[in-house]
């Protein structure tokens with residue numbers, strides 16, 4: 001018999017379990033008991049993918065050419081469509097061959113990036129609170145995530161000036177994410193310029209996650225970091241079709257920017273995956289090159305839901321700002337509660353689930369994240385239940 005010394009690798013012991021799994025189990029239990037749970041915790045776009053994109057997939061699926069293995073670098077037409085989108089949307093010029101890399105959803109690239117860009121023991125600067133894949137990817141690669149706090153005093157932008165010089169000297173990678181999940185904050189041009197200057201000074205690579213760049217409110221327009229001078233020498237931007245085109249289930253995203261960094265990520269990926277289903281790539285081309293008018297209509301739907309959330313949360317005593325982008329409202333728990341205790345209290349007593357801020361890091365303590373991906377009537381009902389707790 002072959003001796004098996006435990007079936008999970010030691011490195012997994014350093015990675016937190018994805019915290020959503022346990023909550024899903026509790027919500028399922030409550031639902032089995034007949035509780036009508038309103039889940040305001042998840043950030044999955046609930047509106048359908050526009051029909052012209054679905055139609056492109058249907059047609060592509062009927063073409064046997066799409067049934068073969070795709071190439072590693074994505075269809076040339078997809079890389080051109082991504083470059084075209086960046087040119088129109090941000091005024092950023094990208095070489096489709098060297099500065100565009102399609103991904104199987106941006107999370108795939110985010111999680112693999114530290115394998116391409118760091119060595120074991122290198123520091124990876126991650127926002128706290130932040131999207132869990134930044135730290136998890138660093139840990140999987142044997143790198144050392146170093147949390148950079150996002151605090152309300154600085155508009156949930158990291159204070160780059162207080163990162164210790166010794167830490168910067170060991171750091172290879174700085175993650176940024178604006179518009180920001182989970183805080184809903186947006187970044188100024190000055191902040192991006194400052195981050196680029198820091199990266200140049202310390203030889204860091206900036207990885208900017210722009211997944212929410214097209215989910216914006218009140219007329220706000222989110223920039224790409226690549227709009228700012230010098231960015232293409234030090235930055236890669238991750239982007240996604242999931243939020244922009246209501247395509248969370250389709251698994252298609254992109255990394256763009258610094259060519260050397262993208263070549264390294266492509267090398268990792270060519271050893272791990274074999275590209276994106278060509279039917280999905282053709283649908284992505286239809287999305288990127290097609291009619292974008294639905295985006296402002298979709299954002300208007302989200303904005304009305306945001307308004308209901310902000311008003312309802314404030315009325316229930318949970319202080320929060322009006323986010324100008326993202327799917328999220330970041331609200332303070334009442335005094336005397338931790339995030340997790342209050343979230344579980346609200347789930348058990350009101351059948352409403354809001355994500356504890358600590359799911360996104362220790363500096364999320366004191367906050368809950370509410371998402372706009374639920375219809376207005378359900379948000380209204382959730383806010384009424386919260387108000388009468």
Ligand SMILES: *Cc1c(COP(=O)(O)O)cnc(C)c1O
Nearest residue numbers: 105106107131181211240242253
């Ligand atoms: C939703 C989200 C993504 C996008 O993930 P995909 O894998 O492209 O669906 C990336 N970053 C953040 C911060 C997100 O919230």
